Amino acid sequence: MADPLSDEQQIAWRTFIESSWALHTHLEDELRAQTGLSMNDYHVLVVLSEAPEHRLRMGELAGRLVFSPSRITYQISSMVKRGLVRKQPCPDDGRGQEAVLTDEGMAALESAAPLHLITVRDSFIDRLDPDELAVITRVFNKVRKV
Amino acid sequence: MADPLSDEQQIAWRTFIESSWALHTHLEDELRAQTGLSMNDYHVLVVLSEAPEHRLRMGELAGRLVFSPSRITYQISSMVKRGLVRKQPCPDDGRGQEAVLTDEGMAALESAAPLHLITVRDSFIDRLDPDELAVITRVFNKVRKV
Numbered sequence: 001m002a003d004p005l006s007d008e009q010q011i012a013w014r015t016f017i018e019s020s021w022a023l024h025t026h027l028e029d030e031l032r033a034q035t036g037l038s039m040n041d042y043h044v045l046v047v048l049s050e051a052p053e054h055r056l057r058m059g060e061l062a063g064r065l066v067f068s069p070s071r072i073t074y075q076i077s078s079m080v081k082r083g084l085v086r087k088q089p090c091p092d093d094g095r096g097q098e099a100v101l102t103d104e105g106m107a108a109l110e111s112a113a114p115l116h117l118i119t120v121r122d123s124f125i126d127r128l129d130p131d132e133l134a135v136i137t138r139v140f141n142k143v144r145k146v
Numbered sequence: 147m148a149d150p151l152s153d154e155q156q157i158a159w160r161t162f163i164e165s166s167w168a169l170h171t172h173l174e175d176e177l178r179a180q181t182g183l184s185m186n187d188y189h190v191l192v193v194l195s196e197a198p199e200h201r202l203r204m205g206e207l208a209g210r211l212v213f214s215p216s217r218i219t220y221q222i223s224s225m226v227k228r229g230l231v232r233k234q235p236c237p238d239d240g241r242g243q244e245a246v247l248t249d250e251g252m253a254a255l256e257s258a259a260p261l262h263l264i265t266v267r268d269s270f271i272d273r274l275d276p277d278e279l280a281v282i283t284r285v286f287n288k289v290r291k292v
Binding site: 001002003004005008009011012013015016018019020021022023024025039043065066114117118120121123124125127128130132133134135136137138139140141142143144 | 147148149150151154155157158159161162164165166167168169170171185189211212260263264266267269270271273274276278279280281282283284285286287288289290
């Protein structure tokens with residue numbers, strides 16, 4: 001059985017989990033209200049916009065977003081219906097599939113990005129000083145490795 | 147228009163948002179697989195278990211969990227169906243409603259807590275040193291205030 005958390009650990013954990021959950025909800029609500037996109041949509045658009053030729057294999061995209069195979073399939077199907085991405089066979093391997101950013105997807109990202117940036121600054125970045133930002137980077141790099 | 151993020155800000159933000167999102171997904175998946183509870187179920191059980199007489203007005207519970215009125219109604223209805231909480235009129239005010247932890251809800255929390263603690267330690271707390279935990283507490287206290 002794991003040791004119970006110390007008072008300091010308990011306070012850090014509760015503060016982090018409640019506050020980060022509220023932040024995710026706030027980011028999602030603002031983005032949807034302003035653009036109709038979900039945070040998952042937005043992250044897919046960002047990752048594809050940074051990929052060579054705006055395309056990535058489905059498995060690679062799932063890895064980047066830490067999505068299960070069924071979640072990435074569902075997410076991409078929904079975005080295909082809305083014209084934000086399309087799916088096509090991988091050129092080097094007939095069996096795999098790639099997600100490709102469409103012009104509409106790129107346009108949606110370009111109009112959403114400045115609005116999302118305001119929310120990100122107001123609710124997180126502009127509240128922290130450079131030392132705190134450096135600790136956030138170090139901590140969440142450690143947390144990311146499962 | 148907001149200033150673009152500096153490189154340090156951009157790295158901190160991307161690391162935090164991707165890693166904390168993956169952490170939430172991991173906590174949710176582990177908890178569901180081990181106990182059948184969602185993280186929202188778990189947080190409602192924790193908050194009610196700490197409240198006087200294990201009961202809270204719906205509005206207060208929504209505030210603690212940063213839930214909208216419609217989300218808290220949906221969440222509590224789902225938990226009522228599973229016998230984890232019940233709803234009853236507030237004793238001091240016939241119009242309001244309270245959520246009350248049931249014996250089954252308390253038992254579900256008591257059997258889930260030690261399993262959830264292992265996940266919390268492995269995926270977050272045990273990866274950070276005391277200085278990092280102190281910064282996490284300070285940062286997420288600042289972030290929580292919308």
